[in-house]
Amino acid sequence: MAYDVRTRLRDLRRDFHRHPEPGWREFKTTARVVSELERLGVDEIAVGREALATDDRMAVPDDDELEPWLERAREAGVREDVLERTAGGHTGVVAVVDRGEGPTVGLRVDLDAISMAESSADDHRPVAEGFRSEHDGYMHACGHDAHIAMALGTIEAVQDSGFAGTLKVFFQPAEEISGGGKAMAEGGYVDDVDYLLAVHVGLDHPTGEIVAGVEKPLAMAHLTATFEGASAHAGRAPNEGGNAMQAAATAIQNAYGIPRHSDGMTRVNVGHIEGGTASNVIAEEVTIEAEVRGETTGLMEYMRTELERVCYAAAEMHDCDVTPRVISESPRADSHPALRDLVGSVAREVDGVERIVPTEEFGVSEDVTYLMDRVQDGGGLASYVLVGTDHPTNHHTPTFDIDEASLEIGVSVLADTAIELSKRPV
Numbered sequence: 001m002a003y004d005v006r007t008r009l010r011d012l013r014r015d016f017h018r019h020p021e022p023g024w025r026e027f028k029t030t031a032r033v034v035s036e037l038e039r040l041g042v043d044e045i046a047v048g049r050e051a052l053a054t055d056d057r058m059a060v061p062d063d064d065e066l067e068p069w070l071e072r073a074r075e076a077g078v079r080e081d082v083l084e085r086t087a088g089g090h091t092g093v094v095a096v097v098d099r100g101e102g103p104t105v106g107l108r109v110d111l112d113a114i115s116m117a118e119s120s121a122d123d124h125r126p127v128a129e130g131f132r133s134e135h136d137g138y139m140h141a142c143g144h145d146a147h148i149a150m151a152l153g154t155i156e157a158v159q160d161s162g163f164a165g166t167l168k169v170f171f172q173p174a175e176e177i178s179g180g181g182k183a184m185a186e187g188g189y190v191d192d193v194d195y196l197l198a199v200h201v202g203l204d205h206p207t208g209e210i211v212a213g214v215e216k217p218l219a220m221a222h223l224t225a226t227f228e229g230a231s232a233h234a235g236r237a238p239n240e241g242g243n244a245m246q247a248a249a250t251a252i253q254n255a256y257g258i259p260r261h262s263d264g265m266t267r268v269n270v271g272h273i274e275g276g277t278a279s280n281v282i283a284e285e286v287t288i289e290a291e292v293r294g295e296t297t298g299l300m301e302y303m304r305t306e307l308e309r310v311c312y313a314a315a316e317m318h319d320c321d322v323t324p325r326v327i328s329e330s331p332r333a334d335s336h337p338a339l340r341d342l343v344g345s346v347a348r349e350v351d352g353v354e355r356i357v358p359t360e361e362f363g364v365s366e367d368v369t370y371l372m373d374r375v376q377d378g379g380g381l382a383s384y385v386l387v388g389t390d391h392p393t394n395h396h397t398p399t400f401d402i403d404e405a406s407l408e409i410g411v412s413v414l415a416d417t418a419i420e421l422s423k424r425p426v
Contacts, residue, residue, distance in 0.1 A: 010149075013149040017133065019076075021069060021111075022138055022176070024112075027072075027078060027082075030092060033111075037095045044098070046094040046096075047092075048087075056183040058179040094169070096166065096168050102163075105418045105422065113139055114140070114142060118139035143391075147200070153411035154169070154415045157411055157415035168193060170190070175366070177327075178329065181330060195382070197382075198383070201388075201389045207409070208352055209355045210409075210413060212359065213340030213359055215334040217334075218267070218363065219301075222290075223308075224327060226322065228285050229244040230242040230282070234279070243318050244284055244285050247286070247320040252270045264294065265295040266294050267292065292307055293365060297332050333369035337359075347416075350413050389403045
């Protein structure tokens with residue numbers, strides 16, 4: 001081997017864990033991936049704007065949120081050429097391994113971390129073994145650090161095999177905010193992919209268990225709604241105000257009254273409200289943050305339309321204006337049964353795999369569905385694979401961690417599936 005990744009999977013994962021970055025701010029993470037890919041000697045590396053469709057990015061933070069992370073990366077010694085290519089919220093990488101005639105196999109992994117403070121308890125393994133997050137208020141609480149390491153290991157394993165065809169690995173930014181999937185799907189690199197694999201660790205599946213392909217991810221949309229009224233003295237002349245707080249409260253209450261749909265499951269939640277100035281002032285501006293989900297893309301769109309209608313009605317009732325905005329969204333896309341079956345048959349031969357689950361309902365949302373849709377609309381196949389890992393607490397908690405034995409299992413399942421797919425006629 002020219003460059004040894006698979007014996008370093010644990011160290012790679014821990015380094016990514018130590019330096020978490022949120023969506024569209026994965027500057028150091030992107031640079032580290034680029035450096036690893038250069039050492040591996042892949043045939044093409046597309047970075048930032050080269051890998052993404054700029055206008056299709058969603059939930060991109062303002063410059064005043066992006067710049068501190070860019071400067072933090074610069075101060076940490078991150079390469080200036082990568083910072084130039086990722087500036088302005090253009091993180092992410094596509095790696096290409098060209099091995100001649102054969103199908104094009106894609107693998108998508110995610111880069112971003114969660115806005116959550118990691119536990120500092122002595123019995124939390126990243127604390128005890130020295131790889132706790134160094135960025136206060138952010139951590140890899142969903143396993144994306146493991147996904148990146150597995151992707152690099154998969155590239156190395158494919159390079160060292162008899163793989164024939166093209167392997168494309170999509171290191172996607174901003175999954176946690178559903179912001180990067182569409183931009184990467186529209187970036188051009190996925191257009192000729194015949195088979196696409198996506199991967200996630202854990203999700204209540206133990207080490208040694210593989211789910212060959214999930215179905216029924218929920219279509220989702222994140223929205224904000226800003227209510228604008230008029231301020232007034234709350235004691236002297238409340239009737240002269242246009243109460244944005246009342247309008248927002250009415251919208252929140254009525255959002256939960258949106259009728260469920262007979263065609264399938266729907267969800268709505270308002271998770272954040274911000275606005276107003278003081279207890280004795282009629283609130284002039286209030287913003288709510290909400291999400292809707294649906295068992296199908298159509299059901300999500302029904303919920304989104306109904307939530308917007310509720311907001312407009314609440315604003316009119318309280319003599320306010322309202323501006324709803326879709327911040328990000330993702331459709332539903334299911335794993336294809338034929339590719340699921342292949343993943344399952346390959347995984348049965350992998351050391352450490354003890355149980356194969358053919359499929360299960362996902363029940364949450366993921367913006368890889370944009371890439372899956374693009375591949376399957378073009379006649380290809382896609383599957384979202386779960387690699388089991390023992391995790392002491394649930395995802396998105398301050399004490400989340402993984403069993404690092406699952407890293408090698410994941411690499412073997414993904415690489416062996418790609419190699420098997422390369423034997424199929426295009």
